[in-house]
Amino acid sequence: MAPIIGHILPLALGVALSSVPIVVMVLILLSPRGRWSGLAYLIGAVVGLAGLTVLFTAVASLLPPPPSADESPLFGSIELVLGAALLLLAIIRLVRARRARRAITGSPLSALDELASLDDAPPPGATQRWMNKVTTLGPLPSLGVGFVLMLRPKNLLLTMAAGVAIAAGGEPLAPTTIAIAIFVVLGISTLAAPIIFAVSDPERTRRPLQEIHEWIDRNSAVVTTIVLLVLGTVIVGSGLARY
Known part of the structure; x- marks a missing residue:
């Protein structure tokens, strides 16, 4: 079982560091009905991530078993495709950032500027609208949002x-x-811990939540892109090791 844990730990970290679910969590917790809506949001996220993990594990278990514990070309090929998809997603983000900056300034980006200009959030014109919408959500809609956000392309991969x-x-x-x-506990940990603390003591957690929101606004693009690149490389390496 240890090799399995070694494979899924970095993947769970990638899920845990998804910036959009964290931003939505912070906005919900800072809203007037934040305590109950936050709990509902967490439940929806847990159900979504657990359901997807069980589904993909069950589907993968239907594939022909590998000839040995060390060699499994079929599973290796699947991992190669998934790893390549994550790397492609990171490259697409870089290309889009370069085009967006050139369209605005007419000048090329440095590599660091490209990373800094990336974001998982909606386009600028829509950002304030969806943020305002999130802060008005009650428990039931929050549960649905938590579930749906687990279906984002990066999380699916x-x-x-x-x-x-x-x-x-x-x-x-x-x-x-x-x-x-x-996998589910680690993947959901960055949502569960703040929500549990916020429910138990909402006043003490308000300032830290605001600071988290500000930090994510400044750094989420860099973190997300680096995570995609690292995890894509790790999964490709794991796939190659199965041949």
């Missing part, structure tokens, strides 16, 4: 890769369930 890694281990039901639980 990471969860697929986790399902393939878990299924490729060929473990019985109990270890497989534990691996899925570990």
Whole structure:
């Protein structure tokens, strides 16, 4: 089971560092109905991530079993495709950032500026509208938002890769369930911890939440792109190791 955990840990980290779910969480917690809406949002995110992980693990387990624990070309090929997709997603973000900056300033970007200009959020014209909308959500809509945000392309790719890694281990039901639980708990940790603290003591957590929001506004683009590049490389390397 240890090799499975080693495969899914970086993938869970990638899910945990998704900036959009964290920003939405902060906005919900700072809203007038933040306590109950935050809990509902967390439940929706847990259900979405757990459901996807179980689904992809079950689908991957239907594939022909690998000839040995060390060699599994089919699972390796799937990981190569998923890793390449993550790398492609990172490259697309870089290209879009370059084009957007050139359209605005007419000058090329440095590599650091390209990273800094990236963002997972909607286009500037829509940003304030969706932020205002999020702060008005009640518990039931928040639950739905938490679920839907787990279906974003990056999360789907990471969860697929986790399902393939878990299924490729060929473990019985109990270890497989534990691996899925570990992935979900780690992947949701950046949402669960702030929400639990905010529910228990909303006044003390208000200032830290505002600081988190400001930090994400400044740094989420760099973090997200680096995570995509690193995880894409890790998954490609894992796929190559299965041949």
